[in-house]
Amino acid sequence: MTNHNLSQYLTLFRLRFLAGLQYRAAALAGIATQFAWGGLLVLLYRAFYEADPSAFPMSLQSTCSYIWMQQAFLAIFMTWGMEGTPISLIRNGDVSYELCRPVDLYWMWFTRECAYRLAKAVLRCMPIILFAALLPTPYGLRIPGWSELGLFLLSGLLALFNIAALGMLINVSTFFTLDATGIRSLLTSAADFLSGGLVPLPFLPAGLGQVLAILPFAGMENTPLQMFNGELTGLAAVEALLLQLFWAVAMIAAGRLWMKKALGRVIAQGG
Amino acid sequence: MNSLKLYAEYLSLHLRERMEYKKSFILELFGQFLVSFSLFLSIYFLFQRFHSVAGFSFSQVLISFSVVMMAFSLAEIFFRGFDLFPQMLGNGEFDRILVRPRNTVFLVICSKFQLNRLSRVLQAIVTLLYALPRCGIHWNPAKAGVLALMILCGTVVFGCLFVCGAAVAFFTIEGLEFINIFTDGAREFGSYPMAVYGKAILTFTTFVIPLACFQYWPMLWLMGESRNLLYALCPLFSLLFILPSLLLWKIGIRKYQSTGS
Numbered sequence: 177m178t179n180h181n182l183s184q185y186l187t188l189f190r191l192r193f194l195a196g197l198q199y200r201a202a203a204l205a206g207i208a209t210q211f212a213w214g215g216l217l218v219l220l221y222r223a224f225y226e227a228d229p230s231a232f233p234m235s236l237q238s239t240c241s242y243i244w245m246q247q248a249f250l251a252i253f254m255t256w257g258m259e260g261t262p263i264s265l266i267r268n269g270d271v272s273y274e275l276c277r278p279v280d281l282y283w284m285w286f287t288r289e290c291a292y293r294l295a296k297a298v299l300r301c302m303p304i305i306l307f308a309a310l311l312p313t314p315y316g317l318r319i320p321g322w323s324e325l326g327l328f329l330l331s332g333l334l335a336l337f338n339i340a341a342l343g344m345l346i347n348v349s350t351f352f353t354l355d356a357t358g359i360r361s362l363l364t365s366a367a368d369f370l371s372g373g374l375v376p377l378p379f380l381p382a383g384l385g386q387v388l389a390i391l392p393f394a395g396m397e398n399t400p401l402q403m404f405n406g407e408l409t410g411l412a413a414v415e416a417l418l419l420q421l422f423w424a425v426a427m428i429a430a431g432r433l434w435m436k437k438a439l440g441r442v443i444a445q446g447g
Numbered sequence: 448m449n450s451l452k453l454y455a456e457y458l459s460l461h462l463r464e465r466m467e468y469k470k471s472f473i474l475e476l477f478g479q480f481l482v483s484f485s486l487f488l489s490i491y492f493l494f495q496r497f498h499s500v501a502g503f504s505f506s507q508v509l510i511s512f513s514v515v516m517m518a519f520s521l522a523e524i525f526f527r528g529f530d531l532f533p534q535m536l537g538n539g540e541f542d543r544i545l546v547r548p549r550n551t552v553f554l555v556i557c558s559k560f561q562l563n564r565l566s567r568v569l570q571a572i573v574t575l576l577y578a579l580p581r582c583g584i585h586w587n588p589a590k591a592g593v594l595a596l597m598i599l600c601g602t603v604v605f606g607c608l609f610v611c612g613a614a615v616a617f618f619t620i621e622g623l624e625f626i627n628i629f630t631d632g633a634r635e636f637g638s639y640p641m642a643v644y645g646k647a648i649l650t651f652t653t654f655v656i657p658l659a660c661f662q663y664w665p666m667l668w669l670m671g672e673s674r675n676l677l678y679a680l681c682p683l684f685s686l687l688f689i690l691p692s693l694l695l696w697k698i699g700i701r702k703y704q705s706t707g708s
Contacts, residue, residue, distance in 0.1 A: 205624040212628045216636050219644040223500050224493065231496045358474035362481055369485040380492050 185283055189291045196295025203299040210304055214247035218315050233378035238405040241318040242376050244308035245401050251296030252336050253373065253397045256364035259292040262347040263360070281439070282432050285347060289340040324406050327413055331400035334420040338396045341427035342367060348431055351438035372398030378407075392423035450553060457557040465562050475563040483516060483567050487574065490638060501643045507670065508639055509578035511662045514594070515637035517571035518601025518661065519630075520564040526606035527561035530630075532613035542705050551700065552610070552693070584669050593665050593679050600682035601661040605630065607692035608656070614692075617699030633658050640666055657685035 218240050225236050232239070246253060262285045265271040274281060308317035320328065346360050353359060368374060370393035377385055377398040388394050399416045402408040408416060465472050490512060494505040503511075523530070532555060535541045544554045584590065612626035633656070636644070641652045641659035652659040664681040667673045 201619075202624060208625050209628050209632075213632060216632070216644060216648070219648065220636070220639065223639075223643045223645075224497050227500050228497050233496075358471070358478045361475075361478040365478075365482045365485050369488060374485060374489040375492060379496060381495060384492075 184279055185287045188279070188284060188287045192288045192291035193295045196292055197299060200299070203296070206296075207300050207303050210247040210250055210300065211307065214243050214304070214308070217243045222315070234376070234405070234407055236314045237316075237318050238407055239376060240311075240315050241405050242401045244304065244317045245404055246373075246397070248301040248304040248308070249297050249332065251300060252293045252332065252339065253371070255339060255342065255367040255371065255373065255396065256361070257293070257296075258343045258346065258360070258364070259289050261288070263350050266347070266350045275439070282344065282435050286340050286344055286428075289343050290336055293336060293339070318405060320404055320406065324404060324409070327409075327417075328400050328404040331395075331403050331413075331417055331420060334417065334424055335396050335400050337424040338392060338420060338427065341424055341431055342392070342396070344431040345427060345434070348435045348438055351435075367393050367396065370394070371396040372401070376401070378402075390419070392427060395420035395423055450549070453549075454553075454557060458560060461560040461562065472563065476566040479563050480566040480570055483570055486516075486635065486638065487512070487570070500639065503640055503643070504582070506578045506582035507666070509574055510582055510584075510669075511640050511666060512638040513571040513575040513578065514597050514601060514662055515634060517568055517575070517598050519605050519634045519637075520567035520571065521598070521602040522605035522609065523561045523564045524568075525560065525602070526556060526609045528555040528557070528559040529606075529609035529613035531559055533616040536616055539705060541703075552696065555613070582670075584671070589679075590669050593669060593682075596682045597661045597665050600685050604657055604661060604685050604688055605633070607688045608633070610692045610696055614695040614699040617703055629656055637662060657688050660685035 221236070221239050221243070225232055225239075229236075234242075251257060262271075265274060274284070277284070305317060309319065310316065342363070346363055349359055370388055370391060372394065377388055377394060380388070395416070399408065399420060403413055403416075490508060491505075493500075494508070498505070500508065528535075532541075535544075535555070535558070540558075544551060544558075547554060579586065608626070608629050612630065615626060637658055640663040641649050642663050649659055649663065653664070661682045664678045668675070668678040668681075
């Protein structure tokens, strides 16, 4: 990418980001929802902990910390919460206008998806983090060390790229099916489960966990959250980061190739 | 034409509309099935590890899971119009409803039937059939009747929650995400008997938003933990929730100003 090119995408990012920051009332309602959601999850895992503490695969504090960070950055981690404009553009034919712009369609949509999720997360994360940090010890947020925080930020960024790349695959599939709701809900709900969105991955059976650790989904949520908790450190953390990088590159490459193929045969659904 | 006939007419209209795009409908049915299946899987895997929670076994939790899932899906099928109500306000569609000579609640109910949720109902039935003989409850006609009552009253409560969510939109024009904790949240967390979340949540879901009334309390009676007949009839108590919901709706309509579009 040339310098001029890059600044284009930075502008695109800034525009979508600033637009995302406008919805403050919605953010407030969202924060309240996520407080309640996180609180209920903590209560649920406490009940399981009381039933059999020895069966817990990680400490109760790590589990609660996982839950609060998940809620704080839900806008990034929720696989199903895609930006949605590309799909409607493809469906109503307005994608032809997008193709007239002197930017690469893939990177434009990819940038927008990232900006949309990041703006939402920035608006919502702080109150949740602050509140969760004030809760009594096993139930609140674990305060991480600098290295854990650094790992989390790096891994979180890679998770964002992975999720956006998956979203782009779903977007491109719309060129072929036109009706994306089926595939979208199927893929996003599968990814939600496989990434640790419903149950932290260590709670799944060990054999399944080993398979999931290699798939691209773990890197969309479980990896950064485990790094934040200090459950994933040292060499294992480096390996996990490399795997995230690999999947991001692979899914972006696949998405770009597929999109090229799709644009070769695109028929604007006119009118 | 009386209301019942009109309702049947609307239902058949929506049904025929869906059948025009059979393939897409079947795909959606399949997708909906999988969405709720992942919720089932997470419960399954947690119980592989823990065997019981707050004194409830896997099969007993499945009773609560399937009752709530069935009630929620039925409510989505029949009362989905309220969930989409904020859009109806936004695009002025509601103005058209106001000039029709029928009850507004009735017309909003008729505006949308979310038929793709049928696959979730099916999943709930299958789960229930699996759990019924395994949960250690000795079934008899009275207990079967209470189970049916739980599902029926649950559907009404979820329907009322949709009405509340829609009524809130009268004041804010755009819907509030917070209502999700009582609808989607209730579906997710209602998979477990409410007592799992502790006393405060149990009290709240008994007397404020009566979710526990159609799962935890009658389940105690079904399981023989309590002989108190009040527990068995607890689902009927939850029907009182209709009153504040309709009141909120009435207040909302009185405040209504068209967006003009």
